[in-house]
Amino acid sequence: MNLRTRRKITFVSILSVFCLAAPAVSQAYEIFIYRPLFSKDAVSRQGKIVVHGDFFGQFQNPSTFPSFNDLTGGPDRWNYGFRTYIFLTDTTRFLAQLVTHDDTTDRTKFDWHFSLRQEVARNIVLILGHDSDHDSDHLSLQNGMGFYTNRNYIGVGLPFEGKGFSIEPFTWFFHHTNQRSHLDLSGNRLRQEFGLRVGASLQEKATLSFQIVFQTEPYFSLGQAYLMDGLIRVEMAKWLQLAFGASLWSDVEASRLGNQKQFYKFIWGIAVPF
Numbered sequence: 001m002n003l004r005t006r007r008k009i010t011f012v013s014i015l016s017v018f019c020l021a022a023p024a025v026s027q028a029y030e031i032f033i034y035r036p037l038f039s040k041d042a043v044s045r046q047g048k049i050v051v052h053g054d055f056f057g058q059f060q061n062p063s064t065f066p067s068f069n070d071l072t073g074g075p076d077r078w079n080y081g082f083r084t085y086i087f088l089t090d091t092t093r094f095l096a097q098l099v100t101h102d103d104t105t106d107r108t109k110f111d112w113h114f115s116l117r118q119e120v121a122r123n124i125v126l127i128l129g130h131d132s133d134h135d136s137d138h139l140s141l142q143n144g145m146g147f148y149t150n151r152n153y154i155g156v157g158l159p160f161e162g163k164g165f166s167i168e169p170f171t172w173f174f175h176h177t178n179q180r181s182h183l184d185l186s187g188n189r190l191r192q193e194f195g196l197r198v199g200a201s202l203q204e205k206a207t208l209s210f211q212i213v214f215q216t217e218p219y220f221s222l223g224q225a226y227l228m229d230g231l232i233r234v235e236m237a238k239w240l241q242l243a244f245g246a247s248l249w250s251d252v253e254a255s256r257l258g259n260q261k262q263f264y265k266f267i268w269g270i271a272v273p274f
């Protein structure tokens with residue numbers, strides 16, 4: 001086997017891995033992945049930028065999650081993308097995340113998420129974030145006008161860590177957002193989200209990541225809808241993890257139009273951490 005052939009095989013292998021990785025995701029909000037041995041190589045101490053994260057993709061089957069921002073289209077079947085962490089200091093973390101969507105025949109949408117977490121005291125973090133979801137070729141409509149969901153927020157988290165587990169209740173408040181409550185988009189603009197993230201080591205080479213997020217248009221309400229994600233990752237090698245899980249996005253109560261919708265999906269694939 002010559003060098004050129006080996007390079008082709010290596011390239012195809014890497015591309016195949018990239019196209020099959022799998023964390024849970026619904027819209028552009030941050031994918032929570034529990035990483036108990038996460039190394040904090042702070043730029044302020046190292047004098048250089050060290051990037052952590054993973055490449056991912058996922059096959060979703062069965063799935064009723066819609067393909068486009070107006071919550072229409074065929075089921076969302078494939079997600080590809082990446083997540084990167086950079087520790088600016090020992091107490092400051094920056095996260096960037098890209099998720100692309102595919103309905104098996106066309107690339108339908110891509111989502112960006114950015115956030116900055118600053119520890120302000122023990123077990124208290126300040127969170128600044130931005131999410132945006134863009135259709136690829138389809139034009140989503142709201143009140144007869146084209147749109148994509150876009151939101152900025154500021155909030156707090158209360159992270160607690162123990163041996164083999166972490167838990168973080170959190171809340172944040174939106175500004176400059178056009179994202180609406182209820183899954184038929186009939187609600188007013190979102191004002192707040194709150195929820196809980198839980199991570200745990202199931203055994204030496206397996207982890208569980210779980211999060212639930214409630215969405216509300218009045219401040220400090222119980223919410224009009226919620227998103228729930230669960231994911232198990234099993235390490236097969238230092239660079240390869242199997243992953244499977246499920247996601248649910250559901251109205252808490254009927255909308256003003258009388259709808260009470262729900263989307264669900266099961267997730268299968270692998271992840272490539274770095």
